[in-house]
Amino acid sequence: MAPTSKKRKFSRDKSTPPTNAKRQKKHTNGTAPTSKQRRNARVEDLAWREITIPGDLDDYEGIYGLEEVDDVEVVRDPGTNIVSYRTTGEVEENETSTTHFGHGRQDEEEGDAEEWNGFSSENDTKGGAMDVDEKDGADEWETEEDTDELEQSERPQKDDRLQGLGEIPFAGLEEENLDDEDGIDLSAWSNLELSPETLSSLSKLKFATPTPIQSAAIPEILAGHDVIGKASTGSGKTLAFGISILEHYLASSNAQAKSSREKNAKSPVALILSPTRELALQIRDHLTALCSQGRFDGPSIATLTGGLSVHKQQRLLSNADIVIGTPGRLWEIMSSGQGIMDRLKKIDFLVVDEADRLLSQGHFKELEEILTALDREEDPENGDKKYIKQAAKRNRQTLVFSATFHKGLQQKLAGKSKYTGDLMDQKESMEYLLKKLNFRSSKPKFIDVNPVSQMATGLREGILECAGTEKDLFLYTLLIMHPQTHTLIFTNSISAVRRLTPLLANLDLPALPLHSQMPQKARLRSIERFTASKSSILVATDVAARGLDIPGVELVLHYHVPRAADAYVHRSGRTARAGLQGSSVLLCSPEEVNGVRRLVAKIHAGQSSAGRSLTSLDADHRVVARLKPRVHLAKRIADVALAKEKKSSGDAWMRQAAEDLGVNYDSEEMDAAGGGQRGRGGGRKKKERADREVTRDEVRALRAELRELLAKRVNVGVSERYLTGGGVDVDALLRGERGEFLGGVAPLGFDV
Numbered sequence: 016m017a018p019t020s021k022k023r024k025f026s027r028d029k030s031t032p033p034t035n036a037k038r039q040k041k042h043t044n045g046t047a048p049t050s051k052q053r054r055n056a057r058v059e060d061l062a063w064r065e066i067t068i069p070g071d072l073d074d075y076e077g078i079y080g081l082e083e084v085d086d087v088e089v090v091r092d093p094g095t096n097i098v099s100y101r102t103t104g105e106v107e108e109n110e111t112s113t114t115h116f117g118h119g120r121q122d123e124e125e126g127d128a129e130e131w132n133g134f135s136s137e138n139d140t141k142g143g144a145m146d147v148d149e150k151d152g153a154d155e156w157e158t159e160e161d162t163d164e165l166e167q168s169e170r171p172q173k174d175d176r177l178q179g180l181g182e183i184p185f186a187g188l189e190e191e192n193l194d195d196e197d198g199i200d201l202s203a204w205s206n207l208e209l210s211p212e213t214l215s216s217l218s219k220l221k222f223a224t225p226t227p228i229q230s231a232a233i234p235e236i237l238a239g240h241d242v243i244g245k246a247s248t249g250s251g252k253t254l255a256f257g258i259s260i261l262e263h264y265l266a267s268s269n270a271q272a273k274s275s276r277e278k279n280a281k282s283p284v285a286l287i288l289s290p291t292r293e294l295a296l297q298i299r300d301h302l303t304a305l306c307s308q309g310r311f312d313g314p315s316i317a318t319l320t321g322g323l324s325v326h327k328q329q330r331l332l333s334n335a336d337i338v339i340g341t342p343g344r345l346w347e348i349m350s351s352g353q354g355i356m357d358r359l360k361k362i363d364f365l366v367v368d369e370a371d372r373l374l375s376q377g378h379f380k381e382l383e384e385i386l387t388a389l390d391r392e393e394d395p396e397n398g399d400k401k402y403i404k405q406a407a408k409r410n411r412q413t414l415v416f417s418a419t420f421h422k423g424l425q426q427k428l429a430g431k432s433k434y435t436g437d438l439m440d441q442k443e444s445m446e447y448l449l450k451k452l453n454f455r456s457s458k459p460k461f462i463d464v465n466p467v468s469q470m471a472t473g474l475r476e477g478i479l480e481c482a483g484t485e486k487d488l489f490l491y492t493l494l495i496m497h498p499q500t501h502t503l504i505f506t507n508s509i510s511a512v513r514r515l516t517p518l519l520a521n522l523d524l525p526a527l528p529l530h531s532q533m534p535q536k537a538r539l540r541s542i543e544r545f546t547a548s549k550s551s552i553l554v555a556t557d558v559a560a561r562g563l564d565i566p567g568v569e570l571v572l573h574y575h576v577p578r579a580a581d582a583y584v585h586r587s588g589r590t591a592r593a594g595l596q597g598s599s600v601l602l603c604s605p606e607e608v609n610g611v612r613r614l615v616a617k618i619h620a621g622q623s624s625a626g627r628s629l630t631s632l633d634a635d636h637r638v639v640a641r642l643k644p645r646v647h648l649a650k651r652i653a654d655v656a657l658a659k660e661k662k663s664s665g666d667a668w669m670r671q672a673a674e675d676l677g678v679n680y681d682s683e684e685m686d687a688a689g690g691g692q693r694g695r696g697g698g699r700k701k702k703e704r705a706d707r708e709v710t711r712d713e714v715r716a717l718r719a720e721l722r723e724l725l726a727k728r729v730n731v732g733v734s735e736r737y738l739t740g741g742g743v744d745v746d747a748l749l750r751g752e753r754g755e756f757l758g759g760v761a762p763l764g765f766d767v
């Protein structure tokens with residue numbers, strides 16, 4: 016559990032440029048040092064510090080946003096009007112503003128990571144008003160900062176990579192592994208002819224063997240080819256490109272320049288595109304883990320994602336060797352300055368991770384802008400900045416990875432289908448983007464290490480049929496039948512996450528929410544808490560479906576049937592990763608069963624029936640029936656709370672709107688006016704109104720009733736060792752007495 020005390024942090028106002036008056040010039044010792052003692056410094060290299068404002072003022076997601084710096088003289092050249100900054104104080108060298116590995120320097124990217132450590136406030140775990148959809152990255156408020164910020168910034172490097180999302184201890188990266196260098200036989204890597212530096216990192220990570228995608232893709236990438244890599248979920252695709260980029264970095268002038276401190280003139284080696292913020296941060300953490308193990312001067316990594324300070328990210332970018340970004344924020348930053356654009360044009364690698372999602376969903380506009388900008392050149396004839404089509408072939412390699420490529424995309428990537436140029440529909444848009452990827456060669460190397468299945472071998476798949484109206488009940492039954500099981504529940508909507516999380520909490524289950532409308536910090540906090548506690552449950556939308564590598568997830572539950580085959584593959588792929596076992600269970604209403612079976616059969620097509628099957632599961636209906644009153648009550652309490660919450664946020668909005676219009680607002684009147692509504696949504700609204708009328712005392716009574724039920728044993732008539740206290744007799748379960756405990760009926764016939 017995160018510490019409960021916290022200190023607020025105030026970022027600069029996002030709308031203020033670095034030299035804005037909001038930046039405070041302050042001489043702390045009262046006497047301004049003489050200019051003789053000063054030296055010039057770039058504004059981004061000054062020792063900026065966030066301002067602490069009185070604790071009784073909320074920072075409103077960073078709206079006050081101020082930073083200050085001491086001991087700076089602002090000098091304006093009267094002739095040119097150019098402003099320069101002179102200081103006697105500490106100047107951040109460029110390198111220190113980005114993540115560095117292998118040499119123990121502290122920097123701001125680590126500072127970013129620090130921000131995610133130790134969250135305490137519960138308030139913003141509910142969906143906030145701010146829209147932080149992962150695809151557009153339009154928001155950039157920096158929010159609260161937790162305790163120990165300064166103290167943490169002095170921690171050794173090894174601890175730093177465990178901060179925030181980086182605290183997710185990737186398989187094989189736990190602390191105790193870090194010192195063990197000698198016991199690992201790395202001969203399995205020898206074919207790849209990696210550098211001693213990379214090998215020593217792999218040894219420390221205890222990665223004795225390359226995964227199949229790593230064995231197949233790394234040599235092709237190192238040979239200079241464009242690569243399209245397809246391999247099942249959790250099979251190490253990140254390091255397939257990560258190791259290759261590190262090798263290139265170590266061999267390139269960037270590494271040499273860093274040691275000779277000429278880094279400023281260098282451009283990033285790689286640009287990695289990710290569809291979600293969480294995945295971008297995770298890629299950073301995987302690369303950090305790889306690069307921080309060895310005794311070499313590692314690359315600086317800048318992560319550009321929405322939900323964080325755009326100015327800070329701009330600063331990080333100024334010195335990055337590897338840039339990882341979500342399209343929205345990346346484009347926002349790229350388009351903010353030609354200097355940034357010019358540096359990014361010189362990358363050696365463009366990586367498109369989770370390519371099928373990036374190329375075909377929601378990111379079209381930004382991705383198109385990014386790809387166009389990367390290849391845009393001055394037209395020597397006209398002097399303008401027209402995009403010169405394929406004439407301006409860049410020298411970069413393009414690496415495209417995913418566990419799933421739908422057939423059309425696969426064929427097009429392999430060059431088997433022609434570009435038609437029509438931008439009207441989704442498929443055509445994808446073709447257009449493929450064209451824009453501007454592969455080095457006309458036929459990139461297509462590496463498919465799992466041509467038949469995209470799903471991990473250790474994955475078991477099941478389907479549990481229940482009435483659509485009873486999904487909550489069956490979900491609860493499944494959860495209590497699998498206590499202490501690290502479970503990730505997928506829904507198709509944010510509102511379902513908002514409803515299920517409190518419902519499960521009412522039933523004493525430690526559920527955490529994750530969806531794209533939560534403030535970024537709350538999103539990361541949920542992941543952090545879920546990662547830290549094996550008994551916790553994450554209730555998420557598909558924002559968590561792609562790429563997230565949370566160790567030890569044992570069970571994936573599809574509360575809603577996934578909308579497409581790739582969503583099923585990626586959701587299920589959050590378990591059974593890196594060679595481990597795991598289970599995926601679909602909760603299906605009778606109307607959904609046939610469609611789902613067809614969808615899964617399509618995914619399994621080509622495999623022997625022994626290889627993969629969707630097991631039909633059944634819950635003990637006596638147990639389900641006994642649990643019904645609990646779920647009913649918990650649901651009622653959750654509905655009342657949601658209705659009241661909705662009402663108060665709706666009221667606040669309406670009141671403000673009425674005030675702006677200069678009219679009186681009476682919520683009762685408005686309700687009455689809308690009350691006669693019939694048809695679609697009318698019944699729900701009526702229920703919401705009734706829920707809002709429930710008094711506090713009534714809610715208290717409902718809670719007391721639920722508590723009583725949760726404390727009761729669920730006796731199904733065979734044994735007295737049943738569910739108690741809303742939980743279960745975990746010790747008995749661990750002793751393998753689960754059958755007895757539920758009245759002699761084995762849970763589901765599908766042990767996780």
Ligand SMILES: Nc1ncnc2c1ncn2[C@@H]1O[C@H](COP(=O)(O)OP(=O)(O)OP(=O)(O)O)[C@@H](O)[C@H]1O
Pocket residue numbers: 185186187221222223224225226229246247248249250251252253254417418561562563564588592593
């Ligand atoms: N050679 C290796 N040996 C052992 N573990 C490895 C190796 N390479 C990567 N891993 C670990 O395997 C896990 C899964 O890797 P990764 O997240 O890259 O999978 P992925 O193929 O990208 O999955 P997805 O398709 O879900 O994005 C990570 O915890 C990673 O640290």
